Structure formats: structure tokens, C-alpha cells
Amino acid sequence: MDEDAVRPLDIGVVAQGPPSARLGGLLRRVARGDDEAFDEVYGLVSPSVYGLARRILRDPAQSEEVAQEVLVEIWRTACRFDENRGSALAWVMTLAHRRAVDRVRSEQAAADREARAAASETHRPFDEVAEEVGDRLERERVRRCLDTLTDLQRQSVRLAYYGGYTYREVARLLATPLGTVKTRMRDGLIRLRDCLGVEW
Numbered sequence: 001m002d003e004d005a006v007r008p009l010d011i012g013v014v015a016q017g018p019p020s021a022r023l024g025g026l027l028r029r030v031a032r033g034d035d036e037a038f039d040e041v042y043g044l045v046s047p048s049v050y051g052l053a054r055r056i057l058r059d060p061a062q063s064e065e066v067a068q069e070v071l072v073e074i075w076r077t078a079c080r081f082d083e084n085r086g087s088a089l090a091w092v093m094t095l096a097h098r099r100a101v102d103r104v105r106s107e108q109a110a111a112d113r114e115a116r117a118a119a120s121e122t123h124r125p126f127d128e129v130a131e132e133v134g135d136r137l138e139r140e141r142v143r144r145c146l147d148t149l150t151d152l153q154r155q156s157v158r159l160a161y162y163g164g165y166t167y168r169e170v171a172r173l174l175a176t177p178l179g180t181v182k183t184r185m186r187d188g189l190i191r192l193r194d195c196l197g198v199e200w
Contacts, residue, residue: 023088024081031079038075045089046071049096056100066103070096145195153188156181 023044029037049070053063073095081091146154152174159170167185171178 023092024083027074027078027081027088027091030075031081041074042071045074045092048089049092052093052096053100053103056097057103062103062107063100066100067096070099073099141196142192145192148195149188149191150184152176152180152184153191156185157188157192160185 023041026037026041026044030041046067050063050067053066053070054060057063057066070092074092077095081088085091086094146157149157155174156170159165159173160167165173167182168178170185171181174181176184
């Protein structure tokens with residue numbers, strides 16, 4: 001049997017349950033690779049397999065997928081059927097039950113993984129007190145470093161970085177040549193960088 005060419009399930013048929021003795025004989029033939037025997041097995045058990053999967057999964061599409069998987073498994077493992085351990089129908093329905101339950105567990109595991117991923121992506125609650133303390137300490141540190149600058153450096157940096165003025169505007173406001181303002185600001189920023197211990 002070509003496993004990629006499994007025919008669609010005939011789910012319109014309601015099975016009353018195939019005669020187990022006949023099914024057992026068919027499974028023995030399937031185990032020897034008999035395609036015709038598998039066709040008969042397929043016709044006999046597919047409605048029951050689908051019905052059981054549907055009761056467990058409730059979703060028609062997933063039930064059909066599981067039923068197809070079970071029928072492929074029957075083709076592959078028919079040689080494992082042992083009539084001394086139970087009826088052929090019980091063996092088939094056990095395969096179907098296990099496969100359907102595995103699908104439920106797999107779906108639940110996927111849902112749990114998604115829930116965990118979503119939970120890990122949520123941001124931790126914002127701690128306003130810690131943020132405020134951190135900001136206050138950082139401002140105090142910057143203020144102390146600014147105090148180490150000369151008056152012209154400090155004024156130039158404050159006007160440019162806190163006031164948003166251009167070099168030319170700072171030079172005009174401080175009545176200082178533009179070149180001097182640029183030099184003092186550069187020197188002041190170097191001292192600030194060293195004081196704050198940051199890379200620019």
C-alpha cells in the first residue's frame with residue numbers, strides 16, 4: 001500500500017462493528033502485505049475508528065487525521081496483532097484510542113507551551129519607586145560631575161544639552177567667540193565622560 005495515497009475516510013457510514021473473526025483473518029493477510037485485505041479492513045473499521053476519534057477529539061478535521069494515522073498504523077503493524085491477547089476489533093480500537101489520546105495530549109502541550117511563552121513575554125510590573133530612586137541618583141551623579149567643569153564649560157553644556165541651543169546660539173548667549181565655545185564644550189564633555197565613566 002502506498003501510505004501517501006490513503007483514500008479519504010468514508011465517514012458517512014456508521015459501523016455496527018465488524019465480525020472479529022473475519023477481521024482477524026484479514027489482519028493476518030495484511031501482515032503479509034495483501035492490499036486487497038487492507039481495503040477490506042479499511043472499509044470495515046474506518047467508521048468505528050473515526051467515531052472513536054471524534055468522541056475523544058470532538059473536532060471533525062482532527063478526528064479524520066487521527067483515523068487516517070490509525071489506518072496507516074494498522075497497515076504497518078498488522079503483524080503485531082495477536083489474537084491470543086484479544087479480538088481484532090479490540091486491537092484496532094486500542095490503536096485508535098491511544099492515537100486520539102496522544103493527539104489530545106499533544107494539543108494540550110502545545111497550548112501550554114504557547115501560554116508559557118506568552119507569560120514570559122509579558123513585562124514585569126513597573127516599579128515606580130525603584131525607577132524614581134534610580135533617576136534621582138543618576139541626576140545627582142550628573143550634577144556632581146557638572147560641578148567639576150569650569151563656568152564656561154558648564155554653561156555651554158547646559159545651554160546645548162539641556163536648553164537645546166546650537167553652538168552658534170550658545171556663543172551668542174554667552175557673548176563668547178564660537179571657536180571658544182566649541183573648544184570649551186568639547187573639553188567639558190571629555191571631563192564629563194571621564195567623571196561619569198561612560199563611553200561616548
